Amino acid sequence: MTATVVDDRAAARRVPVSRCYRFELVKLVSQWRIRFLVLACWIAPGLFVAAVSEQSTLPSDTLFGRWMHATGWAGPLVMLGFAGTWALPLLISVVAGDVFASEDRLGTWRHLLVAVRSPRRIFAAKALAGLSVILLLVAGLACSSTAGGVLAVGNRPLVGLDGHLLAPADAAGKVLLAWVCVLAPTLALAAIGVLGSVALGRSPMGLLLPALVAFAMQVAQMLPLPVAVRLALPGYAFIAWNGLFTSPAQTRPLLIGIVVGLAWAVLATTLACLLFLRRDFTDVAYDGSGHRAITLGLLPLAGLVALTVTVVAVAIPSRGSGIRQDKVQRSLATAFAHLYRLQTEQLHRPAVTEARLRATAACTKSADHGAQEGPGNDWRCVVSWRLPGVSVAGTAVYQLDIGSDGRFVADGDGPKEVNGYFLVRTSTGDTPNPLWQFDGDVELLDTTSEG
Incomplete structure (x- = not known):
């Protein structure tokens, strides 16, 4: 039982x-x-x-x-x-x-x-x-x-x-x-x-x-x-x-x-x-x-x-799309300075740092018509930088296609010696040009320093 x-x-x-x-x-x-x-x-x-x-x-x-x-x-x-x-x-x-x-x-x-x-x-x-x-x-x-x-x-x-x-x-x-x-x-x-x-x-x-x-x-x-x-x-x-x-x-x-x-x-x-x-x-x-x-x-x-x-x-403090002109310019200039240094090493030129380049970017959207913010493929930017010992500033033009998530593709539009061709000639042969076309990212959220 x-x-x-x-x-x-x-x-x-x-x-x-x-x-x-x-x-x-x-x-x-x-x-x-x-x-x-x-x-x-x-x-x-x-x-x-x-x-x-x-x-x-x-x-x-x-x-x-x-x-x-x-x-x-x-x-x-x-x-x-x-x-x-x-x-x-x-x-x-x-x-x-x-x-x-x-x-x-x-x-x-x-x-x-x-x-x-x-x-x-x-x-x-x-x-x-x-x-x-x-x-x-x-x-x-x-x-x-x-x-x-x-x-x-x-x-x-x-x-x-x-x-x-x-x-x-x-x-x-x-x-x-x-x-x-x-x-x-x-x-x-x-x-x-x-x-x-x-x-x-x-x-x-x-x-x-x-x-x-x-x-x-x-x-x-x-x-x-x-x-x-x-x-x-x-x-x-x-x-x-x-x-x-x-x-x-x-x-x-x-x-x-x-x-x-x-x-x-x-x-x-x-x-x-x-x-x-x-x-x-x-x-x-x-x-x-x-x-x-x-x-x-x-x-x-x-x-x-x-x-x-x-x-x-x-x-979060950011409003709207989070993609503003000042952010685009800062992101592009930073990426360009890093990649310019990489190109300098490829071409075996005298080493230069990002701080000494002092790269800046001036960007406009829709040919400076309308609000200078938001995603789109109508961003045009001019990047300027200075090499040590050279009195004249260098410039390069880029067309930017910025997605709504902040990712952008920068397409070089000259000069030929910097970003006008997808290959650069080095002592070891042709190498992909890092400045011809590159990806970047715009931070959508405002940082504390931006207010």
Whole structure:
């Protein structure tokens, strides 16, 4: 009799989360599409970076793409930009967007509940299993692209976004930090995927939700929105890592983006858990949470957007687009001075420092008509500098195309001896001219010294 009671209690004991987690992880990894994605993320980026680095034509329209022939540390940054825009949202949709909906399609919820006896443990196990696979995919993208770049090109210095040269060890640390920082928006999209998978059931919209949210955030970043709205979007950290590659590093926008991304991850996960716990699993025809998806899903997230926009707008001093004439001129002059020094070393001319160059820039937008601020491809700048012992100042003209995120491409427009040709002739042969065309970054947030 006593033995029977003990056996019944043991049978009714709930399965621990660790065992549920291992079970769900095995279920995920056993799927052929997940295995394919893992292999692809750990192999394809390295092959791609190595192949592109050996080409004569580089993806110069991509951030750090023009430096892929010069250093192996440019490759993982090019891959990071691609991953944040396209790869990660799609990968997250396949994993997180289907982790709960697959049980609806197979009709296995009742069997799972009978075996585990705890909806909370089921939710925790599935969410952790999906997160583990996503982190494995991100690690594969980072490690594979880094290995491909370093093995193909070498462990060489990297030119930052303001033209200063990063030593290989410094470049390696910042590349690693950049990949770590994008985990915050990755977690936010993963949580949105879990929420869509729980709320929408068998509907394909649950599978597509992370990709659609990521696309909407990309569109929002291209619109002329105030800087406070940009920083308050959960995907801003996908582009804010650019600030790590300036001196001094622009960490404030990145930190804000990380905090916002983590806030979205926590809220979306909590909402998904509440919807899951309130679900009626006896309904075999279940096809989404209906009005609960709006009241416990959409409305709280919309409220979080309003809250973060308000908090960021109050906390930061910058207004409007954050791209002003004085900032553009300062950023261009700084990048030009660093790259002029690099060109001087290439041509084996007498060494000169940035301080002795005293480079300045005079920029106008729309031919000096209208407000001298905001993004656009109609910025024209004249850079001036002075060489020691030379009485006449040197000048160079640049056409700037500035994006709404502050990143700009400076295209040299003469003179030929400085920035008019994409190659410079050195004693060892022709070398890409660093002053012909280069990337830069305008800090959107005002510094304390600017008031």
